[in-house]
Every structure is written in C-alpha cells, then in structure tokens.
Amino acid sequence: MSEAPALAVSTVIFTLRPDSTGCMKLALALVKRIRKPFQGQWALPGGPLGVNEDLSDAASRNLFETTGLQPRYLEQLYAFGSLDRSPGSNIKDRVVSIVYWALVGSDEAAEAIESENVSWFWADELDKLAFDHNLIVDYALWRLRNKLEYSRLAHGFLGERFTLAQLREVYEAVLGRELDPGNFRRMVEANGAVVATGERLEGTRHRPPQLYRYDSSIDLTDQGPLRNSTNKQEKKK
Amino acid sequence: MSEAPALAVSTVIFTLRPDSTGCMKLALALVKRIRKPFQGQWALPGGPLGVNEDLSDAASRNLFETTGLQPRYLEQLYAFGSLDRSPGSNIKDRVVSIVYWALVGSDEAAEAIESENVSWFWADELDKLAFDHNLIVDYALWRLRNKLEYSRLAHGFLGERFTLAQLREVYEAVLGRELDPGNFRRMVEANGAVVATGERLEGTRHRPPQLYRYDSSIDLTDQGPLRNSTNKQEKKK
DNA sequence: GCAAAAGTGTTTGGGTTACACCCATGC
DNA sequence: GCATGGGTGTAACCCAAACACTTTTGC
Structure with a gap:
C-alpha cells in the first residue's frame, strides 16, 4: 500500500502596523525556515495537525506559538495540495496544507514576539517566499479585501x-x-x-x-451554514 | 509518535433534472455506504487521495467513478476535519475530508450511472446523510447559490x-x-x-x-489569484 | 481667528424592479 | 385569429459617489 500524503496546517496572520510616517499598513507574520527545503527563506508559520486537534485549533495554536497572540478572526482559506508545491523534493515528502487566515489587533501586534526568525512584513512588498507561499498570500489578500466590503x-x-x-x-x-x-x-x-x-x-x-x-450580536462575517459547526472562530480566552 | 489523521477527498455533484412535471430541479449524486460506520445510509462519494494525485484530480476521479461523467465545473469547497465528524468512531479512524463541488451537464446526467448504490436526490428534500454530510451539502448549496449571482x-x-x-x-x-x-x-x-x-x-x-x-474567453467564475495554479478546473477530455 | 477633522446635506447618475406592450410563430 | 412565449420600452425607485457646507474643538 502506498503511503498517504502528510497533512499540515498553516496560517496567514494579518495585522495593521504604522509605517515610518505613522500611516497604517497591512502586514503579515512570517517565520524563517531553519530546515532543508528552502532553508533560510521566509515562510508562513505552520506545522502538523495534532491527532486530537480540530483544524481551526491547530491554526490558532500555531498563530500563538509564532506570535504569542490570539486571533481576533480566523477563517479557513484553502487546502493546497498540488504535486509541485515543493520543487525538487521527493514525492514521499509530499504535504497537503490546509491554510487558515487570521486577523490580529494592531494594538496587540505591537507586543507580538519578534526575533531573528519571526518577523512582520508589509503585505504589498513581499520577496519570494518558500514553497507556493506567495500564491497563498496573494489569495489570502484577495479574500480579505473581498470580504471586507460586505462584512464587519x-x-x-x-x-x-x-x-x-x-x-x-x-x-x-x-x-x-x-x-x-x-x-x-x-x-x-x-x-x-x-x-x-x-x-x-x-x-x-x-x-x-x-x-x-x-454590535456584538452580529457575526463578523457570513459563513453561511458553517457558522458554529466545523469551525469555531470565536475562541474564548 | 502519534499517527496523523487520514486524508480523503469527497465531491458534491450537482446537476439539474426534470421532475415529474418536467420542471428542472437541482439534484445531487449520493452513494450508499456498504461499510461499517453509517452502513446503509447515503453519503457523498469520496475516497483516499492518491500519492501521485492532485486534489482536484482526486475529486474528478471519484466523480467519474461514481457517475461515469466529467465535471463541467469543479471547485474546492472546504476542508472538514472536526473531531466529532464520525460519532462513536475511534479517534484513530479520524478522517479529514477535503470536499469539492462539481457541476454536471443536465443532458449528460440523464445518462449517468444509476444503481442500487448510486442515485440522484433532490437537493431540497434530503434525508439524514452519513457523517456530517448534511452540513457539507448545505454549505455547497449556499456557495452555489451565492456564486451563481456574480459569475457564469x-x-x-x-x-x-x-x-x-x-x-x-x-x-x-x-x-x-x-x-x-x-x-x-x-x-x-x-x-x-x-x-x-x-x-x-x-x-x-x-x-x-x-x-x-x-464567450469562452471568460472564466466561469472569479477565483482570484488561484486560477490556473493549484486547481485545474478546466479538464480537457 | 485659524486649522483641522467631525459630521450633515444635496445633487447626480447608474443600475435594478415592475410592468406594459409589441412581435413572431404554430395551430 | 388566438395562444404562447420571445423580445423591447419605460417609469419609478434605490443606492452610492461626489462634493459643498456647517460644527466643534485645540492652539
């Protein structure tokens, strides 16, 4: 029997930060890869899914592990699983990533963890990231901009x-x-x-x-029939 | 080390079929479960992801294996992975399902495979399905109705x-x-x-x-930056 | 008083809805 | 001719963009 592809959960973490002129700009959190494929390049934070862990919990967890923060909003973005996500890697190392995107308060983001290997980047001036992460960020940006217009x-x-x-x-x-x-x-x-x-x-x-x-009685966004079932987006601290 | 959750791909297959009065109604294809959890109940067609297979290819393949048809449109819906998807099952049997939804031409659907274990059901009068598949269908319906209004x-x-x-x-x-x-x-x-x-x-x-x-130069729907990258939605026969 | 941003009013134009009406065909 | 759906015209209405204007504060 052939081995199944591995499953990982990653998160695009957005916040707003003041630039040098004090004007708010959209930023996202990236981590520097310390291992072999794409070593030294910046990538989305992520990791394997725990056996006893919901998908959204895994996203929340790796958001916390990366920045020390809780998400204000968390939504599943897309599952990326094409065969050429990691060019040069062996097919046995294939990973399917379920990606979430999250919003973090700009006040809290100022106190977030930053280090040699974890940093904020302006969303509109990203270099080449590891894997297919540029595509993922582009898609997350597109979703964020679209949803903003018809939600809260x-x-x-x-x-x-x-x-x-x-x-x-x-x-x-x-x-x-x-x-x-x-x-x-x-x-x-x-x-x-x-x-x-x-x-x-x-x-x-x-x-x-x-x-x-x-008005807290209104949801941040209309997720249709999905609201409180598979994804718990409002996490009580 | 704990074992990772298994990965499966399922598909919600929509078509239009004439009802007894000749009026077109929305229908979807279901299969009867022949194995233990939810045995005898109707469920979405699906199965494991091949090692050398893209996610959308797997969805396409199980659409074909179920109905004998090719999708006219195929889009990823959502990844379902909550812990209580299969009540009563052991945690070791946990499955994360990446679900696609598809449209099939109503002319072709008339010639689709139908049997004791594969059948079309009206979308608006479904009984209780296996697992969390009612929720999945509800969400697929919601997406279909929403997208129809601003796409082709x-x-x-x-x-x-x-x-x-x-x-x-x-x-x-x-x-x-x-x-x-x-x-x-x-x-x-x-x-x-x-x-x-x-x-x-x-x-x-x-x-x-x-x-x-x-006008074939215009895409069926706006998928943002995702178009021809991770999901190949237009499959040449 | 002046600058600067808060907050209000008004006009305009595009787009959608409702519905009346004419057109072309089979019987 | 008449029934039936194809196809066109039009007035009412709603909503969003543009922009002028008034208000209230700190200095």
Missing part, C-alpha cells in the same frame, strides 16, 4: 471602542485607496453593525470624535 | 448552445424563485459573457427564440 471584518484589527476615522483607516489600509469620510460614515451607519457609545475621544487638536463599538 | 456558473449545467429561457430556467431552479424574463435578458446581456449565435431554435409552438453561447 475590520473589527478584527480594532479595539473594543474606536472612532469612525480609525475604522476608515483600516478600510483604506486594506483596500489601498482613500474613502470619502462622509459617505463612509453613512455606509457604516446604514449596515447597522456599529453603534455609538455616546463617549468621545478627547485630546485631539480638533473637534472630538464620537467613539463607536460593534 | 449556470453554463456548467447547459450544453454548448442554449436559449435565454433555458438559462433562466437554470437560475430559477438554483435560486428557487422566478425571475422576470425581460430583466433577466438585460442582466445577462449587460454582463457580456453570453453572445448570440444568430441561429434560432425552431419547432416550438411560438416565436422561435435565439440560440446563445458563452
């Missing part, structure tokens, strides 16, 4: 309370273009997922903006 | 040439509601994926409708 994903980057300007900044960073503040406000108010707290953010050098929070 | 998926059910009424019938069967013929025509013409052949379908007992075909 932006919450994954923000704290409990935020101003509409901060929320807009998230949208602008992810979509890569500027948005009209007035229309953005109406768009957000119309969808109803955000509610005013009545509080204001003081200390700016202009009119103090109102603080909002998300 | 309906082509997967039709032959090379078709009338707009036939195309509309596909939409109505999948979406489960009636559509205005006039607006449907404009919607289809506006998106530009369909072109008139100039031919007409004669023999109806009313004004002969024009035959259309799809």
Whole structure:
C-alpha cells in the first residue's frame, strides 16, 4: 500500500502596523525556515495537525506559538495540495496544507514576539517566499479585501471602542485607496453593525470624535451554514 | 509518535433534472455506504487521495467513478476535519475530508450511472446523510447559490448552445424563485459573457427564440489569484 | 481667528424592479 | 385569429459617489 500524503496546517496572520510616517499598513507574520527545503527563506508559520486537534485549533495554536497572540478572526482559506508545491523534493515528502487566515489587533501586534526568525512584513512588498507561499498570500489578500466590503471584518484589527476615522483607516489600509469620510460614515451607519457609545475621544487638536463599538450580536462575517459547526472562530480566552 | 489523521477527498455533484412535471430541479449524486460506520445510509462519494494525485484530480476521479461523467465545473469547497465528524468512531479512524463541488451537464446526467448504490436526490428534500454530510451539502448549496449571482456558473449545467429561457430556467431552479424574463435578458446581456449565435431554435409552438453561447474567453467564475495554479478546473477530455 | 477633522446635506447618475406592450410563430 | 412565449420600452425607485457646507474643538 502506498503511503498517504502528510497533512499540515498553516496560517496567514494579518495585522495593521504604522509605517515610518505613522500611516497604517497591512502586514503579515512570517517565520524563517531553519530546515532543508528552502532553508533560510521566509515562510508562513505552520506545522502538523495534532491527532486530537480540530483544524481551526491547530491554526490558532500555531498563530500563538509564532506570535504569542490570539486571533481576533480566523477563517479557513484553502487546502493546497498540488504535486509541485515543493520543487525538487521527493514525492514521499509530499504535504497537503490546509491554510487558515487570521486577523490580529494592531494594538496587540505591537507586543507580538519578534526575533531573528519571526518577523512582520508589509503585505504589498513581499520577496519570494518558500514553497507556493506567495500564491497563498496573494489569495489570502484577495479574500480579505473581498470580504471586507460586505462584512464587519475590520473589527478584527480594532479595539473594543474606536472612532469612525480609525475604522476608515483600516478600510483604506486594506483596500489601498482613500474613502470619502462622509459617505463612509453613512455606509457604516446604514449596515447597522456599529453603534455609538455616546463617549468621545478627547485630546485631539480638533473637534472630538464620537467613539463607536460593534454590535456584538452580529457575526463578523457570513459563513453561511458553517457558522458554529466545523469551525469555531470565536475562541474564548 | 502519534499517527496523523487520514486524508480523503469527497465531491458534491450537482446537476439539474426534470421532475415529474418536467420542471428542472437541482439534484445531487449520493452513494450508499456498504461499510461499517453509517452502513446503509447515503453519503457523498469520496475516497483516499492518491500519492501521485492532485486534489482536484482526486475529486474528478471519484466523480467519474461514481457517475461515469466529467465535471463541467469543479471547485474546492472546504476542508472538514472536526473531531466529532464520525460519532462513536475511534479517534484513530479520524478522517479529514477535503470536499469539492462539481457541476454536471443536465443532458449528460440523464445518462449517468444509476444503481442500487448510486442515485440522484433532490437537493431540497434530503434525508439524514452519513457523517456530517448534511452540513457539507448545505454549505455547497449556499456557495452555489451565492456564486451563481456574480459569475457564469449556470453554463456548467447547459450544453454548448442554449436559449435565454433555458438559462433562466437554470437560475430559477438554483435560486428557487422566478425571475422576470425581460430583466433577466438585460442582466445577462449587460454582463457580456453570453453572445448570440444568430441561429434560432425552431419547432416550438411560438416565436422561435435565439440560440446563445458563452464567450469562452471568460472564466466561469472569479477565483482570484488561484486560477490556473493549484486547481485545474478546466479538464480537457 | 485659524486649522483641522467631525459630521450633515444635496445633487447626480447608474443600475435594478415592475410592468406594459409589441412581435413572431404554430395551430 | 388566438395562444404562447420571445423580445423591447419605460417609469419609478434605490443606492452610492461626489462634493459643498456647517460644527466643534485645540492652539
């Protein structure tokens, strides 16, 4: 009997970080490979699936092991399993990767583990990564940008309370273009997922903006019939 | 070292079939289980992944082994791997299933294999299936309905040439509601994926409708950066 | 007062929905 | 002619983009 391909779980970890000018930009966490195929190159964090472990738990776990953080949002991206994922490797070393993508709060990301072998990279200026990981990141980016427009994903980057300007900044960073503040406000108010707290953010050098929070009774995104069954996306700490 | 969970590939195979009144309805192919867990119950066709086989090839293969047909459209749905997929089974028998969904032409489906152990079922009146397969089918249905609206998926059910009424019938069967013929025509013409052949379908007992075909230069659906890389969805026979 | 961002109002145009109506064919 | 679906026209409506304008704070 021929041996089955090995199974691994990897995670694309997104966050927002301020660049040198203080402007928020989309970043993702990568680890440097210390072993043979693609040694020394950067790759997505990942590893084997535990025998007693759900797929999403494995993704969560390797997110934690890499950054020391918990995901604010976690969703399965795709299973990659083509034969040429690791050119030059023996067919016996074939790996099928089930990839998740995750959002991490930009406040928390600032305190994340960083080292010689774990680092954040700007999403729009990646070099060549190990394996087919460039393709995977491209796909994750595409999904993130698509979903942002018809869901409440932006919450994954923000704290409990935020101003509409901060929320807009998230949208602008992810979509890569500027948005009209007035229309953005109406768009957000119309969808109803955000509610005013009545509080204001003081200390700016202009009119103090109102603080909002998300309506927690609404899911971050519509996963259809999948919600609480196979993937538990809301993990209580 | 603990043993890794096994990997399987399954496929949700959709087609359209006329019901007793001649009206097209959405159907899917199931197989009867002949082995121990859930023996005698209906389940999605599937099986282990070959060592030298791409994921989509495995899905294609088990579609062919089940029905004798080739898919008109094939897309990865989701990887299901939660621990409680097979209640009562030993943890050592744990299986992670990478599920694909496929469309099969309704003309071809009429000639598909049917037997004691392989049969078509109406998508909207399924009994309890084996494992978590009801959830999987629900999710596949949700994806199909969602994608139909912003892509050219309906082509997967039709032959090379078709009338707009036939195309509309596909939409109505999948979406489960009636559509205005006039607006449907404009919607289809506006998106530009369909072109008139100039031919007409004669023999109806009313004004002969024009035959259309799809513009083959446009993909059936937008898969983002994934198109021709990990999943080869267009298989040459 | 001035700068800067918060927040509101208004116009416009594109696209969808509903529905009326004419057209071409078989019987 | 008449029934039937093919195919066209059109008015109403909704929604999103563009942009002008008012408000409220710090300095």
